[in-house]
Amino acid sequence: MDIKAYIESGIIESYVFGLATPEEEEELLQLSKVYPEVRVAVGNCEKWLRDVSGRYAITAPGEVKMQLLNRLHDEFSTPVHTVPVIHRYREVVFKYAAVLALCLLAVSGLLNIYLYSRYRQANRDFTRLQSQHDMMAADNRAYQARFAIIEHELQVITAPGTRRISLSGVAGREQRLVTLYWDTHTKDVYLIANDLPVPPEGKQYQLWALVGGKPVPAGLLDEKCSGLCAAEPVQQAEAFAITLEKKGGSVTPTMDQMFVLGKVNI
Template sequence: MDIKAYIESGIIESYVLGLAAPEEEAELLELSRTYPEVKAAVLHCEKWLSEVSDQYAVTAPAGLKARLVDHLQDEFTEPERQVPVLPIRRENIFRYAAAVLLLLLGISGLLNIYFYNRYRNVSQDFVHLQSQHDMMAADNKVYQARFAAMTHELQLITAPGTLKVLLSGVPGRNDSQVTVYWNTHTKNVYLIINHLPVPPEGKQYQLWALVNGKPVSAGLLENACSDLCAVAPVQQAEAFAVTLEKAGGSPAPTMDQMFVLGKVSI
């Protein structure tokens, strides 16, 4: 059972006001013994109704008691005089009816305020939940886009004919590492920068393919490349290497600026 929904259904208010059906009353008493929050809600509503009754209690008019005593004395001393009794009874009925009416009007007004405040709180909660839903929907779109990109990259590096070539750091640059994925069917080349130092200003890394013992440029590595990056296609290669060159690239590799090298195993 959804206890929160049950508490907000209005059954507790009906019970405290004496308007609940017997089966609703029995169910409420049973739930209040099982669920502390239901019992707390009943006590809160009873306290609220008591405060409302005290606030709108009607004080009897001054001198009413004295007039009632005088009339009662007249009734016992002169029982044959029945005429004054009728006005007193009618007057009392009107007074009590007016008091009850005022009390009911006060309770009705406070109930309107109570339910209005509850409606306002529920509306605010709805707006908050709607905002959270919109944020989650936006995050979900971001995650879906990332997942689609990762799925596409996985398809590229696992496609038939794709070779994985690990380029390890040369002596003095042992921490450097790059992974190249070369598809021998499509000739497309992709790489992942596992670890390379941030290039100095005015410098850029360049990928080389060793073809028949000669280095051939396979493209520049963009500094913003953080995932799987595409470079120039390579028709054939015996090895791959990465050197640090001036920005824009170089027609020939600077050998003392080589960072990683790896042989192709077919």
Template sequence: MDTKEYIESGILEAYVLGALPAEGEAHVLAAIERNPELELEIENIENTLFQFAVNNEVTPPPHMEAKIWKKITDGQEINNVKEGLPSSDKESINFSVHPVGWWTANLRYAALWIGLGGSILLNAALFFRSGVQRNELSGVVRQIDSIRAANISLVLTVNNYIKSKKMMADNDMQTIVMHTVVKGHPMAATLYVNKYKTEGYVMIDALPVPPDGMQYQLWAMQAGKPVDMGTIDIDIANTSTMQKIEKSAISGEAFAISLEKKGGSIVPTMENIYVMGKS
């Protein structure tokens, strides 16, 4: 998949949240090495997650900080320090151990994040869900594109059907059906030739899609020799539609279609003749 599809897949959000297995993480790291743009996207995801969590932070419950401090000091207090002090001061030196300075600031910050942990996970999950929803939306878009393509194909098929019916109803139009010559492979194509206007149309009824680098070619048998009638557009073969024959004279005792290299051939490849019909 390209960079845009990779970003929209939601896999980077899963990577940031640690939701990928080791194999998935290795795959993401390899992708980042190949494409620095993915690293920038990961930074954006991390920043967005952080900002989202801060904007939706939940105040820790009042007892949370007390629990944290108790855990830090193990619940112990230093009492009655006797060495070098008069007895009158013993009771006044009864205090709990509390970190100061850098430790105080950072541990308070840690306490805040412990309280926010649940909120962050929830918000991150929601953010990840948005990635999943984007994937679902992409799937819907692909389905719509597929339906649109199917509708276009249906319209072309109906138009061909209407056109072929008109041609069959035309007394000046000769219809030549070419049937398969390959045993066990039902194939067919139809040729419509107007004898007076020297024009014709070939319609692919049932032929397999040509492989890459190959193309169908129409032939007319004249005086026992094959005469090139032109190649058939790849799009026509793929969509089973109709193509006008660009030849000034269209006549012959029989017609055939063969599979040739793209661009056509001077003579047909006999073993690649798929359909044939007599006029």
């Protein structure tokens, strides 16, 4: 077979361009196995086809490639992208963590407001209780002091040598009553003179002890004292009387200003 004539017949070009019949194709493939120059001729013709195609190439519209990539997107093998997956997983975790943190923050905020109001209430209650406590403590001290006074008065009144002498109102002042306690051992004198009227300006009540029928000054009544009031000690007396005198007291009693009088019962 004249291979050179075969190659130059145009069968190679016809084959490469796809214009050969199946029989022609089969014949060429068989010959190319036997004759390397046929293979070379086919290779050259294929190169020529590429060159011609390149010469008559027409650039396709720009969007075609992207359309194709989108169309075949699901068919492309995906390189192993573990990092983005982990990243996405982390993103989700972070997202939930952030939401959780925000929820906790909100709850914590509300709790803070609630607890702060509770704290302020408790603080107010505490302050009130403390002031109440202070007041009660002060009351307590006052009662203690008052109790000490009363205890002392009770001791005076109930002492074994103490005499109780009632000074009754004189004629015209019958409703007045003064109680006098005289400790015959210590000679101390105590008075409860609440029943006397308030002395006018510049006047003061004076206690007299009658000794041998004569009045002896036994001290002035303290205006500010109420209840059981201490007077000056009296050594001896048959009776006691109270008169209203000028401030500072008198040497002799003003008889018409006598309010009460009481005898000491021996």
